[in-house]
Amino acid sequence: MTEQPGLRERxxxxxxxxxxxxxxxxxxxxxxxQISVAQVAEAxxxxxxTLFAYFPAKEDLVVHRFADHETESARxxxxxPAGVTPLTALREHFLxxxxxxxxxTGINDRPDIRALFxxxxxxxxxxxxxxxxxxxxxxxxxxALRETADTPDLTARLAAAQIVAVxxxxxxxxxxxxxxxxxxxxxxxxxxxxxxxxxxxxxxxLRELPRRAG
Amino acid sequence: MTEQPGLRERxxxxxxxxxxxxxxxxxxxxxxxQISVAQVAEAxxxxxxTLFAYFPAKEDLVVHRFADHETESARxxxxxPAGVTPLTALREHFLxxxxxxxxxTGINDRPDIRALFxxxxxxxxxxxxxxxxxxxxxxxxxxALRETADTPDLTARLAAAQIVAVxxxxxxxxxxxxxxxxxxxxxxxxxxxxxxxxxxxxxxxLRELPRRAG
DNA sequence: TGCAAATATATACCAGGTGCAATTATCGTC
DNA sequence: GACGATAATTGCACCTGGTATATATTTGCA
Numbered sequence: 001m002t003e004q005p006g007l008r009e010r011x012x013x014x015x016x017x018x019x020x021x022x023x024x025x026x027x028x029x030x031x032x033x034q035i036s037v038a039q040v041a042e043a044x045x046x047x048x049x050t051l052f053a054y055f056p057a058k059e060d061l062v063v064h065r066f067a068d069h070e071t072e073s074a075r076x077x078x079x080x081p082a083g084v085t086p087l088t089a090l091r092e093h094f095l096x097x098x099x100x101x102x103x104x105t106g107i108n109d110r111p112d113i114r115a116l117f118x119x120x121x122x123x124x125x126x127x128x129x130x131x132x133x134x135x136x137x138x139x140x141x142x143x144a145l146r147e148t149a150d151t152p153d154l155t156a157r158l159a160a161a162q163i164v165a166v167x168x169x170x171x172x173x174x175x176x177x178x179x180x181x182x183x184x185x186x187x188x189x190x191x192x193x194x195x196x197x198x199x200x201x202x203x204x205x206l207r208e209l210p211r212r213a214g
Numbered sequence: 215m216t217e218q219p220g221l222r223e224r225x226x227x228x229x230x231x232x233x234x235x236x237x238x239x240x241x242x243x244x245x246x247x248q249i250s251v252a253q254v255a256e257a258x259x260x261x262x263x264t265l266f267a268y269f270p271a272k273e274d275l276v277v278h279r280f281a282d283h284e285t286e287s288a289r290x291x292x293x294x295p296a297g298v299t300p301l302t303a304l305r306e307h308f309l310x311x312x313x314x315x316x317x318x319t320g321i322n323d324r325p326d327i328r329a330l331f332x333x334x335x336x337x338x339x340x341x342x343x344x345x346x347x348x349x350x351x352x353x354x355x356x357x358a359l360r361e362t363a364d365t366p367d368l369t370a371r372l373a374a375a376q377i378v379a380v381x382x383x384x385x386x387x388x389x390x391x392x393x394x395x396x397x398x399x400x401x402x403x404x405x406x407x408x409x410x411x412x413x414x415x416x417x418x419x420l421r422e423l424p425r426r427a428g
Numbered sequence: 429t430g431c432a433a434a435t436a437t438a439t440a441c442c443a444g445g446t447g448c449a450a451t452t453a454t455c456g457t458c
Numbered sequence: 459g460a461c462g463a464t465a466a467t468t469g470c471a472c473c474t475g476g477t478a479t480a481t482a483t484t485t486g487c488a
Contacts, residue, residue, distance in 0.1 A: 011484095048475090050436055058476090081426065082425075128345065145423070198372050206301055206416055207419075209300050211299050212296050222466080252444095263445095266445065266446080270445095
């Protein structure tokens with residue numbers, strides 16, 4: 001099953017990793033905007049042209065690390081056991097992510113990860129590039145809902161949009177708190193409570209938003 | 215109250231409009247990526263340097279037209295009469311937008327508007343720039359909810375994220391349908407139904423998302 | 429070993445965007 | 459109506475991200 005990849009493939013993987021690591025190290029030390037791709041290429045000992053053969057844009061040197069998570073929600077929904085609603089599966093998955101300090105929940109305080117998040121959050125072009133992942137994550141989740149929950153297309157898209165929006169909000173909130181110094185362990189209980197609150201809101205709707213005082 | 219603006223101010227407004235109009239005309243005719251800012255500057259009879267004094271980036275030549283809507287939801291929530299929930303106010307506002315064919319609902323089929331939407335939708339860099347407006351729209355709506363609905367901060371942010379996500383989905387859906395030929399009048403009834411469905415979902419939650427068949 | 433295909437490279441180039449110093453137009457005042 | 463202060467505009471040089479082309483190098487495989 002696991003074909004041993006040839007030398008070519010292995011070398012490509014190594015080059016890919018080497019470029020990205022050189023890039024992130026430089027970016028973290030001097031700032032994303034202060035380092036040019038030429039400098040990254042030099043540090044990684046490849047030509048600028050080669051760098052762009054591996055990464056379509058400067059931002060991807062950083063955000064490619066989030067690429068795997070694009071389809072995560074869709075996978076969770078598809079893989080849920082019989083008798084489980086999509087929302088339940090997603091909530092449990094998110095809570096499990098918190099428990100294991102999965103960086104994608106924003107609650108990992110390893111210094112390098114925290115620094116990376118901080119950089120992404122306050123570098124506009126990086127944040128913008130992340131949004132692309134959000135879009136495709138939304139699309140794939142909508143498909144998963146449509147196919148496994150027998151939901152009309154628009155409903156699936158609306159639900160996916162809401163779910164992704166909520167997860168994103170939770171993650172950003174956690175990441176922002178850790179970025180400003182809180183430890184993961186100190187944050188954990190609050191993060192769990194917030195996540196449960198958020199998923200409950202998603203499940204029960206916004207009916208409880210109060211009327212305007214008369 | 216309405217101070218007569220000086221010649222300077224009026225001229226600035228005129229220049230701003232002239233540049234944007236020249237830009238959009240060229241973009242619509244030849245495509246956003248096929249026209250350089252230098253060409254736009256030439257057509258508008260200003261220097262490239264001046265163009266960038268009015269618009270921070272090429273994309274803004276187009277998307278600045280959406281800027282007013284950034285704070286629209288927040289304004290609606292703040293201006294709602296006593297005894298009305300935020301969601302009700304927003305739903306009525308959206309439905310009214312459909313009725314009057316407000317372009318921001320995606321249901322205006324004036325050829326220039328339709329062409330503009332189509333261009334924004336399938337030019338990635340334009341779509342990306344639009345997302346920035348979405349973010350600030352979300353933030354301002356969250357503030358409005360927090361202040362006028364006496365809602366905890368996180369709840370306000372979560373609700374805002376969900377609401378904006380849903381409105382965005384509705385608008386994109388309408389715009390996409392019109393972009394592929396449907397007329398506004400033909401779409402109207404469907405758009406109203408979809409909007410009512412979407413706001414109901416928002417209000418009642420996603421509880422109805424079915425469990426996985428056993 | 430040797431050859432075809434895939435990668436890497438150097439070089440030159442384009443477009444978006446900025447810093448700077450000089451010019452020109454507008455404003456408020458005398 | 460003239461005039462200095464202030465703001466807008468301009469041209470120019472420059473930087474950076476990204477691409478085209480043509481060339482060299484490496485790898486896979488017979």
